[in-house]
Amino acid sequence: MTHVAAHQPPARRGGEFELTEADFAAIAQLAYRHFGLYLTESKRSLVYSRLARRLRKHELPDFAAYVALLKGPEWENEKLDFLTALTTNTTHFFREAHHFTRLEKALLPDLIARARKRGRVRLWSAACSSGQEPYSLAMCIVRHCPEAADLDIKILATDIDPVIIAKAKAATYLPEEYESMPPDMRSECSQPRPGNYQLSSKVTRLVTFGVLNLMDELPFRGPFDAIFCRNVAIYFDKPTQARVWSKLTSVLRPGGELFIGHSERLSGEVSNCYENSGITSYRRVAGAVEPKARSLKT
Ligand SMILES: C[S@@+](CC[C@H](N)C(=O)[O-])C[C@H]1O[C@@H](n2cnc3c(N)ncnc32)[C@H](O)[C@@H]1O
Structure with missing residues (x-):
C-alpha cells in the first residue's frame, strides 16, 4: 500500500490548490x-x-x-x-522491436504451421492502449501468413480505458504515429488517406478489442500462445505485479511466451514457471505448476 508518513506534517500550502x-x-x-x-x-x-x-x-x-x-x-x-x-497511453508500432523479432523468428513458424493444419492460435495484448501493439503483432503474422484472417488465428487486445479502445478500433493513425513502422509494412498493410493512414482489414480482422481491468477476474481461460503485457506493471507495487503475473500465467499455454516492458521484472512464485527466452521475454516451462488466477480486488 502507499507509504504515508507516520507523523503527519502540516498541510502543504502554495500552488493553486491545497493538497494535504x-x-x-x-x-x-x-x-x-x-x-x-x-x-x-x-x-x-x-x-x-x-x-x-x-x-x-x-x-x-x-x-x-x-x-x-x-x-x-x-x-x-x-x-x-x-x-x-x-497513467499514460504512450505506445508506438513495433515498440521494443526485439520482441517482434523474437515472435517472428522463434514463435510464428510453429504457430502458423499449427494454424495451417486447422489448429487454434491465440495471442493477447494486455493493456494495449491505442492499438499499435496488437496491430504490430497482426502485421508480423500477415507478413508470414497472408491468409491468416481465414485461419483460426486471433489476437485479443484489452485495456482498462474504453476511450483508448475506441481509438484502437478505428485503426486510423497520423503520419507521425507511423514513423516506427517498417516501410515494407507501411505500404503492405495500410492505405494513405487525407491526413492519416488506415490499417487494412487483413490486419484489423485479426484483432478483437475489449475493455478489461487487470485487477479484475479474467473473463476467459485462454490458453494463449503469447501474451504481451508491457509497460503497465510499472504502475503497480510488487505484490500487485506478482498477482498480475500469476493471472497471466494461468492463461498462458506451457511453451508459450510472456513479453513484458523493458523496465519490468517477473517476480513472485510464478517466476519459477518460466525460463528466460530473450530481453524481457519468458518462456513458460512445460509442466510447471499452474497458479490459480485470483481476484486482484483488495
Ligand atoms: C504505457 S501504455 C502501454 C501500451 C503498450 N502495452 C505498450 O507497451 O506500448 C499503459 C496502458 O495501460 C493501461 N492500464 C493502466 N492500468 C490498467 C489496468 N489496471 N488494467 C488494464 N490496463 C491498464 C492504460 O490505460 C494504458 O493504455
Whole structure:
C-alpha cells in the first residue's frame, strides 16, 4: 500500500490548490484499490499537476473537495478521467522491436504451421492502449501468413480505458504515429488517406478489442500462445505485479511466451514457471505448476 508518513506534517500550502497529506493518502488509496496504481510520496508533484486539471474542470476549490467527489456518487463518472490523468497511453508500432523479432523468428513458424493444419492460435495484448501493439503483432503474422484472417488465428487486445479502445478500433493513425513502422509494412498493410493512414482489414480482422481491468477476474481461460503485457506493471507495487503475473500465467499455454516492458521484472512464485527466452521475454516451462488466477480486488 502507499507509504504515508507516520507523523503527519502540516498541510502543504502554495500552488493553486491545497493538497494535504490526508488528501494525498486518500487519492493513493483509491488509485490502489480500484486500479492497482501505486502512488508513493515521490509521485506527489505528478499527482498534483495531473489532477489539478480535474479540479479546474469541476471548478473545485481544493483537493479535499476532489476527494469528496471521488468518494461520492460521482465516482462512476469520474473514475476513468482520474485513472487516465495518473497513467499514460504512450505506445508506438513495433515498440521494443526485439520482441517482434523474437515472435517472428522463434514463435510464428510453429504457430502458423499449427494454424495451417486447422489448429487454434491465440495471442493477447494486455493493456494495449491505442492499438499499435496488437496491430504490430497482426502485421508480423500477415507478413508470414497472408491468409491468416481465414485461419483460426486471433489476437485479443484489452485495456482498462474504453476511450483508448475506441481509438484502437478505428485503426486510423497520423503520419507521425507511423514513423516506427517498417516501410515494407507501411505500404503492405495500410492505405494513405487525407491526413492519416488506415490499417487494412487483413490486419484489423485479426484483432478483437475489449475493455478489461487487470485487477479484475479474467473473463476467459485462454490458453494463449503469447501474451504481451508491457509497460503497465510499472504502475503497480510488487505484490500487485506478482498477482498480475500469476493471472497471466494461468492463461498462458506451457511453451508459450510472456513479453513484458523493458523496465519490468517477473517476480513472485510464478517466476519459477518460466525460463528466460530473450530481453524481457519468458518462456513458460512445460509442466510447471499452474497458479490459480485470483481476484486482484483488495
Ligand atoms: C504505457 S501504455 C502501454 C501500451 C503498450 N502495452 C505498450 O507497451 O506500448 C499503459 C496502458 O495501460 C493501461 N492500464 C493502466 N492500468 C490498467 C489496468 N489496471 N488494467 C488494464 N490496463 C491498464 C492504460 O490505460 C494504458 O493504455
